[in-house]
Amino acid sequence: MAEKKSSGNPGSGPAGAPPRRVPMRDFSRSLPMSLLRAREAVMRQFRPSLRLHGLTEQQWRILRALAAAETIEVTELARVAFLLGPSLSRILRDLEARHLIERRVVRADQRRTEVSISAKGLELIKAVAPSSEAIYAAITRRYGARKLAELQDMLGVLEHRLAAMELTEEGSAEADQ
Amino acid sequence: MAEKKSSGNPGSGPAGAPPRRVPMRDFSRSLPMSLLRAREAVMRQFRPSLRLHGLTEQQWRILRALAAAETIEVTELARVAFLLGPSLSRILRDLEARHLIERRVVRADQRRTEVSISAKGLELIKAVAPSSEAIYAAITRRYGARKLAELQDMLGVLEHRLAAMELTEEGSAEADQ
DNA sequence: CCGATACATTTAACATGTTAATCATAATCC
DNA sequence: GGATTATGATTAACATGTTAAATGTATCGG
Incomplete structure (x- = not known):
């Protein structure tokens, strides 16, 4: 067991690291950090199970969103699964190659694509959902x-x-409240 | 201003998507999703300002952590800034190339590296901190x-x-693994 | 009609997340 | 002391986050 040198907790050290002169909130107590750590603690519970089924967190989000709707357009799927367009595009390509989803161009508007989950995708969901x-x-x-x-509230x-x-903020002048 | 089609909020939709037969919690109300969205809402406020100074969120975390300590070893920095080793390694390489930080191998243990913020790095922090x-x-x-x-509590x-x-969980029911 | 504009999606480019493997150095055991 | 094992840091490989640009289609004004 290697000793951790004298780098104990900040604040309890032997005068090893006096605080710097740049005044900022204690870093570890910032809101983004708290949210990040909490989310990581939660996801750490799920990842191993998903991994067993060859799914990433985002792929799982997409499959679940698809399972809740017969079909859904890409833009709406991005909103629901909270993914940016480029990420979604890549993941859909992959999921389609694995035959877990299906895509069809919307006839009435060729710009749009409808996505739906396949039978194989539904099976996968049924396999993962219990755990x-x-x-x-x-x-x-x-x-x-x-x-x-x-908390969710x-x-x-x-x-x-x-x-x-x-x-x-955008308009700089505070009109709303 | 472009209208967003008829895709209003889920739950108020025009009966367009009947629920599927796979029973799961409402997706948008899952804890990971709530945490992700809250964090994104927070970070969306900070990103533009950081971007103006050529910093990503993670680079900013590292600089702040460094400003709070004279020197810190890489492993400890990873813990404090909540970054994985590989990410940290890449970012430190970049920050060093930009002369915002300095690295030195620890003489007593050549495996370890001490990192500290440079004068230039401190200036950058002072420039960003107010906003x-x-x-x-x-x-x-x-x-x-x-x-x-x-909330933080x-x-x-x-x-x-x-x-x-x-x-x-680890040692509970299943025979370890 | 037609050119300008808006829109949906994808691609590009770069930074980070994530896990596994590598590399060098230390500590340990025999 | 030399093989073994552990540790700190980096590299590798692939997936996603993030912004900008490209692509193809639709819509609108004239």
Whole structure:
């Protein structure tokens, strides 16, 4: 067991690292960091199970979104699965090559493409869903169903208020509130 | 202004997408999704400002972490900035090429590398910090300081409990693996 | 009609996330 | 002390995030 030198926790060190003169919030307590760490802690639970079935997190999001609708256009799918166009484009190409989804150009508007899940895709979902649900249930148990609902509520409000903020900032003059 | 077709919010749609027969939680209400969207809403506020200074979100995290310590080893930096080794390795290479940081091998243990921020790096931080702080303040105003603190608390608890869960799951039912 | 414009999707280019493998150096065991 | 094992950091390979540009189609104004 190699010793970790004297680099203990900041604040408890032997005067090894005095704080710098640039004043900023404590880094580890920033909101983006908190959200990132929380999300990573959650995803860490799911990834192994998905990996067993050869799926990434984003591919799983797409399949689930597709399973909830008969067909869906690419733009709408991007919105629902919260993916940017380029990412979605690449993933759809891959999922189609694996015959997990199907694509058809919309006749009435040749720019658009409709996507749907295939029978094979549905089978895959049925294979993954149980363990996925079990993990989610375990998380809910661990954290408390009530607290979880409350957390999601707060996250939703945050998202909503920040979306409103963008418009306000854009025009610089605070008209909205 | 372009209209977004008739694709309004899910739940208010014109009966266009009947639910499939695969039973799963409503996708948009999953915890990972909530966390992802909230974080994206937050980062969307910061990215333009960082971009103006030629910094990505992760590069900014690293510089901030470095500004808080005289020197820090790569492994510890990865922990603090919440980056994986490979990502950190690439970013440090880039930041060093831009003379924003400095690296030296630790004499007592040639495997380790100490990293520190350069004078130029400190200048950059001083240039970016004000707008960054202003944005954070605006977010805090928008959401409420109290609510924000509460949210961070809940996120911290979530992270903590899930970390504990991993150990529990590992040795539980299945014969290890 | 036709040229300008808008739109849906994809491609391009670069940065990061993620896991596995590599490489060099240290610590350990015999 | 030399083989073995562990550790810190990097590299490799592939998937995604992110912004800009390209492509093909539709719509609109004249």
